[in-house]
Amino acid sequence: MKKILIRHESFLAFAIILFSIIITLINPSFFTLENFFDLLKSFSLTGTFAIGMLFVLISGGIDLSFTAIATVSGYTIAVLLLNMGDRLNIFLIFLIAGVIGVSLGILNGAIIDLFKIPSMITTIATSNIFYGLLTVITKGKWLYGFPTWFGDFAQIRVITVRTAEGWPYGLSIITLIWIVLLLAAWFILKFTVLGRSIYAMGSSPVSAQRAGFNLRRLHLFVYGFMGLMAGFGSVIQALLVQTVAPNSLVGKEMDVIAAVVLGGASLTGGTGTVLGALLGVTLLGILGNGMTLMHVPSLWYKVIIGVVILVSVSFTAYRRKQSIRKRVITE
Amino acid sequence: MTRKFSQIHVLLIVMVVVILTMWILTGSDFLNPGNFQSMAYQMPELGILTLAMMIPMLTAGINLSIIATANLSGIVMALILTSETSLQASGWQSILIVAGAILVGFIIAALIGAINGYFIAYLELPPILASLGMMVMLNGISIVITQGYVISGFPDAMLEIGSADILGIPVPFLLLLICAGIVSLVLNWTPTGTRIYMIGSNPIACFYSGVNNKNVLLRTYMLSGILSGVAAVVMTSRFNSAKADYGESYLLLTVLASVLGGVSASGGFGKVSGVLISLIILQMVSSGLNLMGISNFLTLALWGFILLLVMIIKFLIEKYQQKRH
Numbered sequence: 001m002k003k004i005l006i007r008h009e010s011f012l013a014f015a016i017i018l019f020s021i022i023i024t025l026i027n028p029s030f031f032t033l034e035n036f037f038d039l040l041k042s043f044s045l046t047g048t049f050a051i052g053m054l055f056v057l058i059s060g061g062i063d064l065s066f067t068a069i070a071t072v073s074g075y076t077i078a079v080l081l082l083n084m085g086d087r088l089n090i091f092l093i094f095l096i097a098g099v100i101g102v103s104l105g106i107l108n109g110a111i112i113d114l115f116k117i118p119s120m121i122t123t124i125a126t127s128n129i130f131y132g133l134l135t136v137i138t139k140g141k142w143l144y145g146f147p148t149w150f151g152d153f154a155q156i157r158v159i160t161v162r163t164a165e166g167w168p169y170g171l172s173i174i175t176l177i178w179i180v181l182l183l184a185a186w187f188i189l190k191f192t193v194l195g196r197s198i199y200a201m202g203s204s205p206v207s208a209q210r211a212g213f214n215l216r217r218l219h220l221f222v223y224g225f226m227g228l229m230a231g232f233g234s235v236i237q238a239l240l241v242q243t244v245a246p247n248s249l250v251g252k253e254m255d256v257i258a259a260v261v262l263g264g265a266s267l268t269g270g271t272g273t274v275l276g277a278l279l280g281v282t283l284l285g286i287l288g289n290g291m292t293l294m295h296v297p298s299l300w301y302k303v304i305i306g307v308v309i310l311v312s313v314s315f316t317a318y319r320r321k322q323s324i325r326k327r328v329i330t331e
Numbered sequence: 332m333t334r335k336f337s338q339i340h341v342l343l344i345v346m347v348v349v350i351l352t353m354w355i356l357t358g359s360d361f362l363n364p365g366n367f368q369s370m371a372y373q374m375p376e377l378g379i380l381t382l383a384m385m386i387p388m389l390t391a392g393i394n395l396s397i398i399a400t401a402n403l404s405g406i407v408m409a410l411i412l413t414s415e416t417s418l419q420a421s422g423w424q425s426i427l428i429v430a431g432a433i434l435v436g437f438i439i440a441a442l443i444g445a446i447n448g449y450f451i452a453y454l455e456l457p458p459i460l461a462s463l464g465m466m467v468m469l470n471g472i473s474i475v476i477t478q479g480y481v482i483s484g485f486p487d488a489m490l491e492i493g494s495a496d497i498l499g500i501p502v503p504f505l506l507l508l509i510c511a512g513i514v515s516l517v518l519n520w521t522p523t524g525t526r527i528y529m530i531g532s533n534p535i536a537c538f539y540s541g542v543n544n545k546n547v548l549l550r551t552y553m554l555s556g557i558l559s560g561v562a563a564v565v566m567t568s569r570f571n572s573a574k575a576d577y578g579e580s581y582l583l584l585t586v587l588a589s590v591l592g593g594v595s596a597s598g599g600f601g602k603v604s605g606v607l608i609s610l611i612i613l614q615m616v617s618s619g620l621n622l623m624g625i626s627n628f629l630t631l632a633l634w635g636f637i638l639l640l641v642m643i644i645k646f647l648i649e650k651y652q653q654k655r656h
Contacts (some may be wrong), residue, residue: 064583110591111639115646118596125642126633132632139626190591251579254395267457299475306468313460314450321455 008264008316012279015312023290028074030293033161034169043285044178044186045236047278049256050263051185052229054277057260058189059222060202060269061119065108065127066230066256067249072134073100074234078244085147097231104130105227106220115221127250135246144243154239174239181232186274198222202269206321258309259284264316283308341644344610345637349612351617360622374614375503375565377581378590378607382514383558385606386583390519390530390551391598392451392458393647397559398582399469400443402575405563406473406509408436409482409573412489420486429488443469444556445549452548462537473575483572493568503565510561514554515603523550531598584634588613591638612637 023092024031048064056063077097080088104126111122159168189195200208201218209215238244265272287308291301353361360366380397387394410419411432420428443465450461495502502537518524526547538544567573592609594601616637617630 111643115643117639117646120586121590121596121638121642124587124590125638127583128587128631129633129639132628132630132635135628136626136632140628207643254466258460258463258467261460267459299478300471302467302471302474304471306464306466306471309467310450310461310464313456313464314454317454317456 001320008278008319009273009276011315012263012276012283016279016283019283019286019290023286023293027293027295030290034163035289035293037169037171037175039285039289040173040175040178041240042289044172044174044280045233045240046256046259046285047178047179047281048233048236049231050260050277050281051181052233053256053260054185054263054265054272054274055189055198055222056119056226057257057265057267058202058269058272059198059218060205060217061112061222062257062267063105063108063123063223064120064227064253065104065123065130066226066233067103067251067253068127068130068134069101069227069230070103070234070237070249071246072130073097073231074238074244074249075138075246075302076100076132076144077235078146078238081146081238082143083152085150090150090153094232094235097235098228099231101227101229101231101234102224103227105230106224106229109220109223112223113216119223131250138246140246142206142243142245146238146242150239151242154242155292174236176231177236181229182278189274194218194221199270202271204270255284262309262312283312337601338641338645339366339605341641341648342605342612344526345641346608346612346615349619353615353622357619360648361619366618366622368496368499370614370618371504372501372569373618374610375501375507376562376569376578377584377613378563378610379510379558380578380581380589381585381592381606381610382510382603383562385557385589385592385594385601385603386514386518386527386551386558387458387462388531388586388589388594388596389527389598389601390548391534392548392551393462393586394447394552395459395462396443396447396465396469397562399466399473399557400440400556400559401563401566402471402573402577403420403443403473403476404436404440404560405480405567405573405577406476406575407439408432408563409485409567410476412485413482415436418484418486418603419447425486426488429486432489433564436563437557440556440560440563441553442556444553444559447556448549448552451552452545456475470575477573477575479575481572481574485568485571489568489624490571491568492564503569506561506565510558511607513548514558516654517554518603523547524553527551528599531595531600533599544584555644587634587638593639 020030029035048071052066053063066220074097077093080096081093108119108123108126111117111126112119154174155174157168158173158176160168160170162168189198197208197213197218198221200211200213201215205215208218234244234249237249241248259280260277261267261274261280262283263272263276263278265276273296284305287305288301291304296304334654350361380401384394412429416428447465450456450465451458454461456620469517492502492506497505518527526537526542529540529542530544530547534544566577570577586608587600589606590596591612592601592606594606613634617627620630620633621627
């Protein structure tokens with residue numbers, strides 16, 4: 001099984017390299033350090049959500065409410081920034097957004113665990129509740145005009161390079177935050193008992209329970225973690241666009257799920273890696289960026305993305321069938 | 332033998348509670364025949380789409396591309412209806428052209444359903460992913476065809492479908508009832524229907540009892556596609572226009588309505604009657620709040636809340652029944 005996964009990731013990497021070569025041949029400005037940094041920055045929002053979604057998918061569930069959670073936490077920090085922005089700092093913002101995200105996520109986890117309602121149903125319901133109530137309370141108003149320190153923070157570069165004309169560019173702090181989150185997720189999944197037990201629960205909840213894992217605690221952790229990523233994602237979104245709109249995220253759940261599943265996570269649970277999710281996000285991200293650079297009319301974007309999803313999902317299914325056939329023959 | 336207390340009973344109680352609450356809160360406005368008629372005009376869009384979602388869910392699948400299918404087939408209908416010849420036609424000719432346009436729309440919707448079914452049954456893709464890919468692609472095709480614009484201005488015969496009534500019953504509502512009748516007939520009285528439930532309960536057992544699972548799945552998704560096509564007729568004629576992204580917010584609501592109506596997310600269980608009651612409850616909440624002048628978004632929140640409530644009650648009842656045995 002592990003071999004198949006490794007091969008899946010190398011296929012993805014291969015597809016990404018192939019796309020990159022094609023795009024570079026048509027428009028050389030794709031293969032520049034500047035575009036590379038821009039790409040990484042543009043992945044950070046989907047990428048952060050993808051980390052949380054990966055955990056949920058590995059555990060055998062699904063969460064369709066993370067965009068609603070992110071909207072609630074994003075709106076809360078926006079209101080706080082507008083009213084008492086001078087007394088806050090970026091750590092407090094992340095802390096507040098994280099706490100809101102975790103609480104709403106744990107609420108999901110508790111309902112799923114206590115009442116044994118399928119995760120998809122629970123999160124569709126809670127998504128409507130969170131998003132509906134938020135929009136009623138806020139009347140759908142857009143929030144902008146945050147304190148200058150909040151805008152300045154988004155401009156910080158960890159590594160700075162200059163173009164030939166002297167324009168500075170480089171690795172954004174937002175990208176760095178995302179990379180730290182990725183590494184943390186990778187560490188949890190790979191090296192901690194907690195991470196391994198999420199895989200165990202996703203492969204077979206019954207066996208995991210008999211082996212002594214506390215499923216309740218795992219449910220609460222997984223959905224809480226998804227909430228945390230949703231909270232952090234909302235701060236990243238606010239940093240990136242310096243605006244918070246109640247309707248900017250809801251409805252984009254499927255983009256994130258598609259990216260993570262392209263990365264090899266299965267909807268039946270038990271499989272998936274951080275590297276795979278990263279590659280899935282990269283593939284879909286490069287596709288968008290590449291089409292812009294190749295001057296593909298924007299009307300065609302969705303057709304192409306849809307075809308890529310269908311082809312890659314068919315390809316994965318085909319290879320899985322082949323491997324099962326091979327195993328049957330050799331045995 | 333005592334009948335088990337099922338989700339339908341819970342739903343009926345919820346429905347009565349909703350009617351009483353709305354009646355108390357809005358005074359006599361809610362029980363006014365005019366209000367019932369306007370509810371009957373609003374319900375069919377979500378209703379027919381919910382039926383399209385329900386059938387794949389019975390086989391433990393899902394069809395995320397129903398809205399995209401409806402929009403694409405609606406756009407094709409609209410293209411035919413807005414062509415020169417159809418706008419100049421009159422009388423019977425016009426009616427024939429409208430019928431022809433609807434037929435073409437149905438064929439396209441059925442074809443898309445068949446492609447979905449092929450991906451899911453023969454290439455064995457997970458339904459959620461196959462239909463997600465289809466959704467994005469179809470949406471893209473619609474955008475390319477319409478260039479992102481709205482297509483509008485149909486012959487009167489088309490508009491009649493969305494606005495006319497027969498004996499006081501709105502035509503869209505009749506269409507919903509006909510669809511519900513056909514789906515119920517297929518599910519309860521045909522071999523395909525029985526097999527749909529069997530695949531949802533246990534695909535392997537179903538396969539070994541001699542059922543051609545692939546063929547049944549193909550039909551399931553075709554039926555889902557055709558129902559999306561019917562929804563397209565109602566949507567285009569009610570809006571008097573077609574566009575690539577109409578009704579996108581309905582997608583997860585159709586899952587909500589199906590599950591509230593007793594359709595199991597893991598397949599094998601669910602009845603058309605339950606789904607109809609669930610649709611009536613959702614519509615009454617929506618219309619009631621609307622009468623009180625409260626934001627639609629509170630409706631969304633209440634819908635989510637009712638779904639959770641019903642699922643929790645069902646869980647508690649099942650637990651109680653298990654204890655007694």
